[in-house]
Amino acid sequence: MKRKYCAGLAVAAIAALAGLSNLTAVQAAVPAPDQQANPVAAARANANGLGLGAASDLRTRDVVVDADGSSHVRFDRTFQGLPVVGGDFVVHQTKAGAVKSTSGGVRALNVSTKPAIAPAAALTAAKAKAGKQQLVVFVTAAGDSRLAYKVTTSGRKADGQPTGTETYVDARSGKVLDSWSTVQEDLGSGTGLFVGTVGLDTTKGTSYTMVDPLRGGNATYNAGVLFTDADNVWGDGTNSNAQSAGVDAHYGIAKTWDYYKSIHGRNGIANDGKGAKSYVHDGAYVNAGWSDACFCMTYGDGDPAQGILPLVELDIAGHEMSHGVTSRTAGLRYSGESGGLNEATSDIFGTAVEFYAANASDTPDYVLGEEIFVDYDPARNYIRRLDKPSMDGVSADSWSRSVGRLNVHYSSGVGNHFFYLLAEGSGAKTINGVAHNSPTVNGVTVTGIGISKAEKIWYRALTTYLTSRSDYKAARAATLAAATDLYGAGSIEVQEVGKAWTGVNVL
Incomplete structure (x- = not known):
């Protein structure tokens, strides 16, 4: 054309x-x-x-x-x-x-818009009994353009956990081009954290409701029912009181909103001043997730048999809402290396929210989700660690050709490790009582520039340079460009960005 x-x-x-x-x-x-x-x-x-x-x-x-x-x-x-x-x-x-x-972007698009297979055949190829089909032009990881059916499905597992997939089926050959989850979730197991006695912004009607009038109407629900209370005193810090998990979730969404507003000048998840919904006690599952479809977060109740309480820890809340920020900026595809970057972005900003909040009951560190474990031990029980991701036995500390084939929660380790090195540097140190130790490859020593500068570089890279198909090499380029924009060419910050990427083998 x-x-x-x-x-x-x-x-x-x-x-x-x-x-x-x-x-x-x-x-x-x-x-x-x-x-x-x-x-x-x-x-x-x-x-x-x-x-x-x-x-x-x-x-x-x-x-x-x-x-x-x-x-x-x-x-x-x-x-x-x-x-x-x-x-x-x-x-x-x-x-x-x-x-x-x-x-x-892609320059050359030369695609016939006439499909050779029917929408029903696309549904079969996607192994879905029901779903929505839409004709699109799909750009593959190699940069090729194909006419495809976008097949979107949603539902729930037997335990009530939300599920959803987005599958792209070649509209001429019927082959699946790519597929990923649309419920971007944090695969954790842990014990519940309650943030202690905190202030909550609520709305007064015939009773008080967990609707935040200062932050776009952020609302928190007990399963599908809005939390209400007669005296505006919520929860008692125990899991037997349903409101307690609601307190954590409502506090988490407020602190995440404040973080993005204060640090990055962003007015809500979509930058439009509109709030999101949080659903606690959403089911007896060990997970939490963000869904673009409902512009909401869902928090499972964990599993008492495993010593895991509701997954409403502050850094998990920040993690989930950051998926929404990513979807409305770079839109990182939830598969391959771009999927790892998507998850890393949520881990990074979930951690940054924790540092911003500086809550005495959840002191900041670079360990994600450790508080949800009844048997609290950040060296052993956690969702992910940014200083040395491979401590979980499955995540990648550094880039290799096979990284893109890992589950996105494990390929995120490359981005997580980069961010930790950029913020804190390599080697061993103790942060708020938690031992951290971050090794590098390629014999690189990284000094670190502090989380305040590192988070600004990552946010600018996400919102200004990264696009849906970005990989780790593109992330290196994006963060170098972002650091140059913020701190100048040849600055210490730019040099440390380069060293941190070299330390995780992204060259």
Whole structure:
């Protein structure tokens, strides 16, 4: 399919920026004055000139404007009216509207939009008895474009745990191209944490409800029923009182909201000021999860036989809601290395929320979910560790060619380990009474720059440079670019980002 280039837009490729894989460096003439005043209009013109899609094919997902006026416009793409899954990209521009570089995207789309198999055949291929089918253009991990059926299913396991899958079936051959879970969950087993006596923002009607009037109406439910109370004094710190888990969840969603607002200037999960829902006592399962479909979190009750209480620990709450942030920014595909990055992002920001809250009953560390175990032992009982992920026996400490074939909760170890090294450095240290020890590969010693700078670098990389198909090499490029934006080229922060990635074998 031929695409028209915008008249007067001169585009010339220049040498790739050193080390910036998946960041395309380009130069372009300054757009017309009306486009200079409108970064989206300029980005549409620039995208057209680069062959990333005509203006009519693009849907704006997000716009980030820096203090110096530079802009970063994130687009989703369609092709002959069909969504392009994996075709998302970001245009990075000067204040004047000239394009500096792009992240993600695919240039050549040459796909017939006529399927050779019926929707029912796609359902069969996806091994689903029922579900929704939608024709899309699917971009594979290799960058090829295929006409595909997107088959979406949802349900619950026998214990009540939510399930859901997104499967892409080649609309011509009937073969499954890819599939992943749509309920992004934290595979944990642990013992419940109660955050102690804390303040809760609630709403007064005929009785008090767990609806937060200060944070977009965040609401917390006892299974499917909104928590209510006569005197606005909730729970007693025991698992026998259903409200106690509700206190943790309601506190967790508030602290996560405050973290993103205070640290990153983000107004809610979707950055639209609207709250989300939390469902505790959702079923007798050892898990917790975020679902885009309901814009909500669900928390299982754990398993008393295993010494596991409801999974409402603060870093788990931050983890789950961060899946929602990822889906509305980079949209990291929940499979392969991009799936590992998706999970790592939630582990990173779940940890960051814990440090931000500085709750005396859950002192911050880089161990995820250790408090949900009745037999508290952060050296033995936890969901994941960021300092040395392989301590669980399955997660990866560093990158190898096989990382992308791991479950996303285990391939996340590469990103988690990178973040710990960047924040705290390599070697042994004790943080709030918990021993941490982070080794590296390639003989690298990492000093660390502190979590405050590290979290800002990761957030900017997520919201500005990463796209749905990003892998670990692209994450290295994105964080180097983010650190350069925030702290300057050649800064100590940029150097430490490079060392931390080298320390986990992402070169």
